[in-house]
Amino acid sequence: MARLNVLAIALLAALIPIATLAKEIVVGDDAGWITKFDYVSWAKKQDFQVGDTLVFKYPQGAHNVIKVDENAYKNCAIPPAGPANPVLASGKDVISLDAPGKKWFLCAIPGHCEKGGQKLEIEVKAGGGKTAAAPTATPTAAPKLAPAPTDAKSDNKTAATSPAAATPSGDGAPAPAPASSANGLNGYQLPLAIVGAIAALAIF
Numbered sequence: 001m002a003r004l005n006v007l008a009i010a011l012l013a014a015l016i017p018i019a020t021l022a023k024e025i026v027v028g029d030d031a032g033w034i035t036k037f038d039y040v041s042w043a044k045k046q047d048f049q050v051g052d053t054l055v056f057k058y059p060q061g062a063h064n065v066i067k068v069d070e071n072a073y074k075n076c077a078i079p080p081a082g083p084a085n086p087v088l089a090s091g092k093d094v095i096s097l098d099a100p101g102k103k104w105f106l107c108a109i110p111g112h113c114e115k116g117g118q119k120l121e122i123e124v125k126a127g128g129g130k131t132a133a134a135p136t137a138t139p140t141a142a143p144k145l146a147p148a149p150t151d152a153k154s155d156n157k158t159a160a161t162s163p164a165a166a167t168p169s170g171d172g173a174p175a176p177a178p179a180s181s182a183n184g185l186n187g188y189q190l191p192l193a194i195v196g197a198i199a200a201l202a203i204f
């Protein structure tokens, strides 16, 4: 039984980084995708990682989203839309950040970019290092013998809430050097607390 608990905890610890790896970032937070919003300052406060998704939220018809290059971003030059680069207009446009580097978006409704500043520049960081930071909640789990009926439940819950369990993005999994943990600290505080709580449950 004790061994089972340890296994469950180890499994959870392994799942947490995957669960936190991909996050959904709503552009402008509660304000959404609007004119007259300081997206430069907003973007500075975000942590865009490969694997995250960007969501542009706005009342359908009020705005739209098109991906542009740096020059178009700077000049609010609206490129011709085409199959390769459509104007997104669903009101909840989801963009996968699947490569590192800078990306630029703007609203193609005339005036919104030039006069309203409705444009966004982000820099996506290669996310790989983040998975390396190992949660430290497991070391003393072995000795106690306690049937822990909560294990299975919490285990399932965690598995169910991890959106991208099947896609740990290539070499991301158990890299040996957790050098960039400072970077990922924010993302880990909550999961660590959860692991700690579950570990406590399992032990006692």
Ligand SMILES: [Cu+2]
Pocket: 034, 035, 062, 063, 064, 107, 108, 109, 112, 118
């Ligand atoms: Cu607009």
